[in-house]
Amino acid sequence: MPKFLCHWLYALAAALLCALLSSGRLVAAEHEVFQFALMGDAPYGSLAVMSVNALIDDINAQPELLWVVHAGDIKQGSSPCSDELLKSRLDLFQQFHRPFVLTPGDNEWTDCHRQSAGGYAPLERLEFLRQLFFPRVGYTLGREPMAVESQARSQAFSEFRENVRWVHHNVVFATLHVVGSRNGGESFMGRTTADNKAAARRSEAALVWLRETFALARERDYAGVFLVMQADPFFELSPGGYQRRPFEPVLQALEEETLRFGKAVLFAHGDSHKYRYDQPLRDRTTGKTIPNFWRVETQGGFVTAWLRVRVDPNSTQVFHVEQGARAGQDTPTRGGSN
Template identity: 40%
Template sequence: MPISYAQQSFSFVALGDLPYGPSDISYLPYRTLIKQINLAEPSFSIHVGDFKSGSTLCSDEEFSNQIAHFQSFQTALIYTPGDNEWTDCHRDNNGAFDPLERLNTLRKDFFRDGKTFGQNPISVASQSQRMPAFSRHVENLRWQHQSSLFTTLHIVGSNNNFEARNPSAVDEFFHRDAANVAWIKDTFAVASEQKIDLLVFAFQADVFEARNIYEDFPSWSGFRKSIAETLLPLAQQWGKPVLIIHGDSHRFKVDQPFTLNRKPLTNITRIIVPGQTDVRAVKVNVQGANLSFELIAIP
């Protein structure tokens, strides 16, 4: 039986692509931003990945420092990976790590016990528990708050690691892509079973990375199957409001850029969070399916 919720209001914070740069430069502004987020008292916060820049070390020390940052949020902090944490770690200036080893470390260190980060963590469902066929994908999470259903997807920049010249990257991409597709479908199924007013999907990538003048999602796009062929048609069929939150582009924007069969999907709103040198976060105010947005900045 569907669960009924009163039209109560709440807020959450979205941020990503932070901190960027050497620790002696980037950590202090980021920690100041976290203090401002704590003062805003959101129900929880979502970090959409890239907790380091693409030109800094992917070291265990860096990972530990970012866990400490996540634990400094007074309410729950939910994290989904970005490409800078693993796909780009083969670069010499990142420490010449094996990207798949870094991915395995992320999964081991950042996703445990069905709980979030933060001083007041919440319980979250993991795809690894709900779908045994995708048991490695501990990072794909879902939780409900009032009448809103939140889902994280492991969709990253650098064309989602769809690198045809690297067989191991291809294998990783296709398995993760299938997991994301299954998790999206399952989310819409759960939303149909419950009295959900708003669906929220959070991931790192700007999925229009491969866009050209003919297609938003050409055949070489690493986002074609998960977004164009799965999320968008299901969102159209569902009909209620969908909010997509991502980073990657670093410029704050709220818009409705998605189309299906050349027709605008007006029930889908997108937020691009600030990031890189723009050390701000987005406070999302929710009442039922109605949304408003505020920027949180450092003093």
């Protein structure tokens, strides 16, 4: 082929590429709008299991929902932490057709020392929970498991198979094992040094995973970051108070990393059983609301409901949340800022 023709073809290809990029067509093809389901604190009791079955049918009937995220607490704190009950919850959630992502809650292991829950050793229940709900490192649950990155692949934190991360259409998602009951720090009869050391190590692992997720988002210029953990970190309380103190390291890391990232962050949690979709994170230096940070709390408890999260990587806010139908409800309602 003559050299002048080669140069002409290269110039034409470059011009076409520039035209596609400027028109946004290539960006649109790479960063499509997608949706997933978010739930938490469910099921609470045998009646709620029936409602969750209906919820599963509802979600399974909507193929646009790519996966389901559960923010933890798969049982009441006062119900038995028996092998049988936990296995029944696994069987229930395995009915989801799409990938099912779970981050543990305090009810399924931390609070199992309660007599009403069976008087178990929490760390023993945690080990059982990990083996049961995270049997394949690097894969989710659900009938169609999804490959994910697991913190267990790290030699430094090899036991934390429950902390996972994945990327979809220029948005990064991560789970953090941070639980209620003062992040597993509440005293109880029979608490040992091993319990204290395990709580400190789990907190360290979560912080490392959080900061690594933001570092990845900055390095690869992702459009947004989604994080989920079970505990309510009490944004609204004064720093240093009894309830908020165990979560100060997470809150400080969220503040620092969100400000540094500068793009959309959606932080999901459960625990308090009240739906909230707001902007509670403040810059400690200025006292002003950090505008690129949004919090969504799942409802749960004795109300069985799920949330639809719509992700548009091409928009500034990226994440848009609306309430899905509750059991017995047909019409979804849109959620907004409080």
